[in-house]
Amino acid sequence: MKIILMGPPGSGKGTQASFVASLVQVNSMSSGDLFRENLANDTELGKLAKTYMDQGKYVPDDVTINMVMSWIEDSENNGGFILDGFPRTLSQAQALDDRLNGVGGIDKVILFNVPELELIKRLSGRILCRKCQTPYHKEFSPPTNDGACDKCGGDLFQRDDDSEVVVKERLKVYRQETDPVVERYRGIGNILEIDGSLPIRVVEKSLRTALG
Numbered sequence: 280m281k282i283i284l285m286g287p288p289g290s291g292k293g294t295q296a297s298f299v300a301s302l303v304q305v306n307s308m309s310s311g312d313l314f315r316e317n318l319a320n321d322t323e324l325g326k327l328a329k330t331y332m333d334q335g336k337y338v339p340d341d342v343t344i345n346m347v348m349s350w351i352e353d354s355e356n357n358g359g360f361i362l363d364g365f366p367r368t369l370s371q372a373q374a375l376d377d378r379l380n381g382v383g384g385i386d387k388v389i390l391f392n393v394p395e396l397e398l399i400k401r402l403s404g405r406i407l408c409r410k411c412q413t414p415y416h417k418e419f420s421p422p423t424n425d426g427a428c429d430k431c432g433g434d435l436f437q438r439d440d441d442s443e444v445v446v447k448e449r450l451k452v453y454r455q456e457t458d459p460v461v462e463r464y465r466g467i468g469n470i471l472e473i474d475g476s477l478p479i480r481v482v483e484k485s486l487r488t489a490l491g
């Protein structure tokens with residue numbers, strides 16, 4: 280089973296990746312984790328990727344593609360896998376399709392749909408403890424005492440990345456780059472759309488049904 284999970288930041292696809300992996304018994308890979316792994320191991324691709332990440336930029340396609348392809352070619356993953364956060368652009372999708380051309384291509388693309396306003400609410404409500412890094416959410420998992428960490432009493436703050444302005448910009452970039460990828464898979468006809476705005480258990484149930 281070769282599966283792609285697609286959806287905007289905040290759609291919950293990352294949360295569902297391990298659930299889907301356990302359903303179909305293959306490994307899942309998130310592009311974020313793959314970057315961190317390459318950085319930790321100080322690989323050539325990792326060093327290259329770091330120069331972009333340090334500037335808060337997206338890593339260029341060819342670097343990302345090379346990392347993902349070498350992960351897929353690993354003997355543990357070449358029989359099946361779940362990709363989370365890749366392909367994000369049309370050229371990544373093209374590279375992936377070329378690579379999988381001889382082995383039947385992608386079996387299923389699962390798209391997590393969540394309305395824009397809900398995404399903004401989810402993403403811009405994130406706050407963190409400055410001391411122990413415990414995450415909270417202003418609306419969904421607020422601390423007991425306003426502005427202080429439940430665990431250590433430390434100050435809570437919002438990362439710049441989670442401010443509403445930055446969140447809206449990230450979602451705009453996502454639409455521009457990834458909507459064409461969604462259209463590509465709609466054209467191929469192997470896309471499954473899931474309502475990602477529903478509670479986690481309900482989303483899991485629809486995934487279970489969709490994947491048989």
Ligand SMILES: [Zn+2]
Pocket residue numbers: 408409410411412413428429430431432433
């Ligand atoms: Zn704390």
